[in-house]
Amino acid sequence: MIRNGILALVGLMFMAATCEKPVDINIAEPNPKLVLICNFTDDDLFKVAVSKSQGALSSNIVTEYIGDANVEVWEGEQLLTTLFLVEGPNGDPPYFTNDKVKPKVGVEYTIKARAEGFISIQAKNKIPQSIALEEVSIKDLQVFSTTKPGEKQYNYNISLRFIDPIDTDNYYHVNLYQKTNLYRVSLGDTIITSTQSTTTDIIPVSNSYFEVSSPTGGLLLDDSPFNGQEKSLVFPMSVIIDTKQAILGNIDVELRSVSKEYYLYLSSIKRQKTNPSVPYAEPVILFNNIINGQGIFAGYSKSRSSRF
Numbered sequence: 001m002i003r004n005g006i007l008a009l010v011g012l013m014f015m016a017a018t019c020e021k022p023v024d025i026n027i028a029e030p031n032p033k034l035v036l037i038c039n040f041t042d043d044d045l046f047k048v049a050v051s052k053s054q055g056a057l058s059s060n061i062v063t064e065y066i067g068d069a070n071v072e073v074w075e076g077e078q079l080l081t082t083l084f085l086v087e088g089p090n091g092d093p094p095y096f097t098n099d100k101v102k103p104k105v106g107v108e109y110t111i112k113a114r115a116e117g118f119i120s121i122q123a124k125n126k127i128p129q130s131i132a133l134e135e136v137s138i139k140d141l142q143v144f145s146t147t148k149p150g151e152k153q154y155n156y157n158i159s160l161r162f163i164d165p166i167d168t169d170n171y172y173h174v175n176l177y178q179k180t181n182l183y184r185v186s187l188g189d190t191i192i193t194s195t196q197s198t199t200t201d202i203i204p205v206s207n208s209y210f211e212v213s214s215p216t217g218g219l220l221l222d223d224s225p226f227n228g229q230e231k232s233l234v235f236p237m238s239v240i241i242d243t244k245q246a247i248l249g250n251i252d253v254e255l256r257s258v259s260k261e262y263y264l265y266l267s268s269i270k271r272q273k274t275n276p277s278v279p280y281a282e283p284v285i286l287f288n289n290i291i292n293g294q295g296i297f298a299g300y301s302k303s304r305s306s307r308f
Contacts, residue, residue, distance in 0.1 A: 049203030121293030166228030
């Protein structure tokens with residue numbers, strides 16, 4: 001009897017709880033922060049995108065770029081340059097740049113940005129030394145005609161090799177750019193009218209933390225499994241061309257030696273995009289090295305080779 005009484009009491013308590021009126025909880029959105037995106041290299045000017053962060057409850061999916069920010073690049077205690085705003089080509093977003101200063105390998109730079117209504121932000125980073133491509137080759141080329149008249153499929157393997165420096169943590173971004181040459185025939189001569197370049201997506205050979213497909217194309221590598229060793233990679237390629245208007249062009253191979261922050265930022269974006277949308281899935285937090293803000297300021301150098 002006592003047990004039944006306890007069960008009845010618990011039931012009454014549950015019913016009372018379910019009959020309570022809902023309580024509105026007003027959670028204030030945090031103040032927006034500046035978002036700064038800049039991946040810089042030694043053969044180009046600084047290019048910095050500045051925008052406004054969006055709250056977790058915001059329904060706005062359009063990025064709000066900040067055009068009146070003050071953006072500076074410092075080397076130690078010396079102000080190198082104040083960047084100015086330019087409109088991106090072909091409808092691309094606006095960005096801040098300069099017309100004189102190119103970053104140098106191994107030099108630590110500080111980016112500082114401020115805008116009215118926002119907390120000032122800053123970040124530090126530098127460009128690592130470039131790593132040479134020891135070998136790049138094309139193997140096992142096969143050409144097939146498809147069911148579409150004039151269309152051909154080119155299958156081949158692109159292989160590359162480089163030597164990882166010993167006793168240092170190194171990070172890489174391998175990019176493959178397949179070129180296609182559009183042409184016209186004039187008086188019996190084939191004239192190239194334009195060249196299109198497509199960044200190739202690369203699926204990691206091993207499903208591990210040390211190899212991650214980049215969200216911008218290519219493959220991100222952490223050298224932990226092969227520190228100080230020779231590294232060889234082989235990637236299968238498949239390209240379909242309408243030969244009535246295009247010719248297969250060169251494949252450009254780019255080996256970027258990137259800072260740890262560059263690697264962590266892009267790999268965290270990729271992992272967040274591929275994170276399963278199921279309950280209890282471990283959340284992926286985007287890497288951020290901007291003090292008082294969000295985004296990335298990271299350097300990289302590159303080695304390139306082209307094959308046909």
